[in-house]
């Protein structure tokens with residue numbers, strides 16, 4: 001079954017428990033938004049799903065495969081999991097020496113063994129989807145940050161991962177570029193692409209999330225319906241949401 005499930009995941013950096021017995025599910029065709037204060041462990045959790053971080057213990061179920069972090073992982077398993085989970089970073093991480101279209105075709109041709117012609121056709125369709133077909137032959141450094149992030153999203157889609165993981169995808173962008181990226185993510189979400197997104201943009205979280213997971217100090221303090229979360233079910237969530245949102249009423253002259 002097409003599902004990600006984590007059971008009893010623990011990760012520490014030196015003496016600091018960064019993930020403290022995490023249990024959570026990420027449903028297919030759903031968008032889960034991870035929120036929480038800085039240092040909560042959000043990035044570590046997301047990066048663990050792509051095996052960029054390796055928890056010390058716990059189970060990771062993905063699409064019918066179960067891995068045990070307490071055991072050595074085979075290269076085959078690692079490749080399989082990396083293919084199922086596409087990662088989009090805050091700083092885009094495009095290949096600077098490749099044109100936009102080559103950024104999109106590199107993985108499909110090298111890893112998925114697609115024919116170059118087919119990969120290019122699909123790349124052009126994906127660039128159209130993110131509004132950048134006319135930039136196909138530009139190099140990344142000729143694009144704005146927002147455009148580079150849209151290319152990074154298209155590149156991730158070109159690999160057909162079952163889940164796309166996004167770690168603060170818009171936090172390096174100006175508000176107008178941010179909006180362009182958020183609209184694309186909203187569209188992908190509504191098309192049924194499985195997404196897991198870390199964001200500090202609570203209005204976006206409200207619009208896109210099927211589920212909110214709130215992390216603090218390596219623990220999940222809330223996992224559920226966004227309507228309940230944004231209704232401030234407890235003092236800690238009230239404080240967090242108040243700290244995240246500029247409320248002009250508090251600062252009236």
Ligand code: ADP
Nearest residue numbers: 013014018036037038039040041042043044045
């Ligand atoms: P978040 O994304 O919620 O801000 P992170 O997952 O990046 O949190 O980090 C959680 C905690 O782990 C923080 O205290 C951070 O300083 C620590 N941490 C993250 N990566 C490393 C690392 N490579 N080495 C040591 N500590 C780390």
Ligand code: MG
Nearest residue numbers: 042043044167
């Ligand atoms: Mg982070």
